Amino acid sequence: MKIYNTLTRKIEVFQPLNPPAVNFYSCGPTVYDFTHIGHMRTYVNNDILKRTLTYLGYKVKHVMNVTDVGHLSGDDDSGEDKMEKGAKKYGKTVWDVAKFYTDFFFKTTDALNILRPNITCKATEHIEEMIQLINRLKQKGFVYETKEAVYFDVSKFNNYGKLSGQKLEEKIQAVRENVNVDTQKKHPADFALWFKRVGRFANHTMHWNSPWGEGFPGWHIECSAMSMKYLGETIDIHSGGIDHIPVHHENEIAQSEGATGKQFVKIWFHNNFLTVDSQKMSKSLGNFYTIEDIEKNKINPVSLRLLFLQSHYRQPLNFTWQSARASQEAFDRLKEIALELKNSNSSTRKLVKLTNKSIDFQHQFIIALENDLQTPQAVAVMWDMLKSDINYDEKYFLLMDFDQVFGLKLDEVVEEKIPDEIIKLAKERVEYKQKKGFQKADEVRELIEKKGYKIEDTKDGYKIKKI
Numbered sequence: 001m002k003i004y005n006t007l008t009r010k011i012e013v014f015q016p017l018n019p020p021a022v023n024f025y026s027c028g029p030t031v032y033d034f035t036h037i038g039h040m041r042t043y044v045n046n047d048i049l050k051r052t053l054t055y056l057g058y059k060v061k062h063v064m065n066v067t068d069v070g071h072l073s074g075d076d077d078s079g080e081d082k083m084e085k086g087a088k089k090y091g092k093t094v095w096d097v098a099k100f101y102t103d104f105f106f107k108t109t110d111a112l113n114i115l116r117p118n119i120t121c122k123a124t125e126h127i128e129e130m131i132q133l134i135n136r137l138k139q140k141g142f143v144y145e146t147k148e149a150v151y152f153d154v155s156k157f158n159n160y161g162k163l164s165g166q167k168l169e170e171k172i173q174a175v176r177e178n179v180n181v182d183t184q185k186k187h188p189a190d191f192a193l194w195f196k197r198v199g200r201f202a203n204h205t206m207h208w209n210s211p212w213g214e215g216f217p218g219w220h221i222e223c224s225a226m227s228m229k230y231l232g233e234t235i236d237i238h239s240g241g242i243d244h245i246p247v248h249h250e251n252e253i254a255q256s257e258g259a260t261g262k263q264f265v266k267i268w269f270h271n272n273f274l275t276v277d278s279q280k281m282s283k284s285l286g287n288f289y290t291i292e293d294i295e296k297n298k299i300n301p302v303s304l305r306l307l308f309l310q311s312h313y314r315q316p317l318n319f320t321w322q323s324a325r326a327s328q329e330a331f332d333r334l335k336e337i338a339l340e341l342k343n344s345n346s347s348t349r350k351l352v353k354l355t356n357k358s359i360d361f362q363h364q365f366i367i368a369l370e371n372d373l374q375t376p377q378a379v380a381v382m383w384d385m386l387k388s389d390i391n392y393d394e395k396y397f398l399l400m401d402f403d404q405v406f407g408l409k410l411d412e413v414v415e416e417k418i419p420d421e422i423i424k425l426a427k428e429r430v431e432y433k434q435k436k437g438f439q440k441a442d443e444v445r446e447l448i449e450k451k452g453y454k455i456e457d458t459k460d461g462y463k464i465k466k467i
Contacts, residue, residue: 001056001370003049003237004314006245006268007163011372014267016236022058023231024050025265027223027240027248028120030067031101032086034290035108037304037319038274038281044305045271045313045373046239047114051405052369063230064117066105068098068124069206070195071219075247077149077182077192081216084205094205098124108291111301113407121226123217127208129225130217134193136259143193146184148201150194150212155187157254163268164246191251192218220251224264233260239269272316289319298467299324302408303331309375309406331408332465337386338410341396358394361385365402378405418464422453426464429455 001014016022026046029035053060073079086097102122109116123130134150137143142156154160160168168189197207197214207214227235233256240249249268256264273280276287294301307327311317354362361381368377382402386395403410425448432441448455449467456463 001053002372003267003269004372005266006270007265009165012267014236016058017234017266020058022053022060022237023235024053024060024062024237024239025223025227025231025235026062026064026117026238027244028064028066029101029105030071030082031098031105032071032082033089033101034288035101035105036281037276037289037294039105040108040112040291040304041274041308041317042239042241042271043109043114044112044308046269047112047407048309048313048373048375048405049237049239049269050115051407052373055405056366056370061119061231062115062117063119063121063227065223065226066098066102066120066122067219067222068102068122069094070123070217070222076188077218080200081204081206087205098122104290108301111291111295112305113302113409115407119230121230123222123226124206126222126226126229127217129229130221131194131210133221133225133228133255133259135211137193137255140258142255142258144186145212146182148182148184148196148199149192149215149218150196151185151190152193152251152255152258153186154189154191154254157258160189160254161250163250163253166246191220191247193221193255194218220248221255223248224252224256224259228256228260233262233264235265237267237269238265239271242270242272245270271313275316275318277320278318294324297321297324299328300331303328305407306331306334306379309379312376313373334408335410335413338396338399338413341392341399342413344392344396352393352397354394354397355390357388358385358390358398361388361390361398362401365398369405378402382406418453418466422448422451422464425451426455426462430462 002011003014004011026043029039050060050062069081069083071082073082073085083094083097086092086101087094090097092100106116134143137152142152144151144153154168161170194210194212194217195201195204195215196212197204197216201215204216206216208216227238238249238252253264275281276289279285279287281288291301294304304324304327307319307323308317310327361384364381365378368374368381371377382399385398388395400411425444429441429444429448432438432444445455448464452467454465454467456465
């Protein structure tokens, strides 16, 4: 298995610390607003990585955080806590906001058949671990305190900026001086480990006791503290969006390696952005889509997986409703094929012996995945296999085998019962056509479609499908 490592900027052979075990940490949601299709792409790609590793025989332990405190609207410690912002926006308590949007996040991921993590950890339930980690950093000399916060001194950490490739001087120059609200910060790039309940945060709803007074943790310390608790001081894979590279993940490395003296992450796995109609997604542009928008447009959420699979995770992807509908049509066709193969299969399909041609398709599939998750190639292999002349038993076996990674739930496809009323109308249409009453036949077709079904003529008669 080869994976692109953001840290080394190379595709590397994946060598976990303790094979076949793999420790995998993914940055989870900040639960102050709705999960949208950009998030969906990130978590589908994480899911494909996890499923691929499992398919290849690794034992994956997956941990994901839920940020329900401490993530400010500005990555440079400016702005307000996003949870407080969400509470004001929707007229709810911060705790209600956290629960509602956590539930919405998992409703979304479940709809896309994304496997849940082995451990989901909330920031608010791990305050003690964060305080302990800050104390370790203090003992190592990386921490200083101001009236407003406890900061990590980035000048004390060698190679700060190694993930993004930016030198410390460049990062400091890139931070706008006018947004640094704490005048006692030594360097603009220093980041808060703990915010005190004073000044701009005097009325912060969520707060805990600490050696530095009442307050709440910074965003970055959460991931380090929770990943160390559940996965150890060095982890195999850490995932997130490319927007996390220059600040959040850079800071995670500094504080984690500063505390332990060990490499924090072996492979950094980052997903590229999703645009909508070639524009950045935003509510002001009216192109901010959630799972509810997908379903309102009669798109099966699982068909979005197929859309995402057809673009490599490191490439940007542009979403349009046209591409979503095309993916829905391809997904419907795939389900038809799966059902046809399932119904044609012999009772001994689990004991199917693969021919050399089928084995070759399986090898092509594995090669595509092992080469930095080339999912577009893997999907192409699937379609080539289905169009080939191998027998139905082998096709069904391979389709189910590939779907362990694709996660399209093709094993759950069942034949839908067509209502008697629709069958009767379809027969009437045939009778009209036989009598050359084509106008009447078209009227019956339109009536069938109004009732939620479509009829397709075939060489053997016709097929009825639910719309």
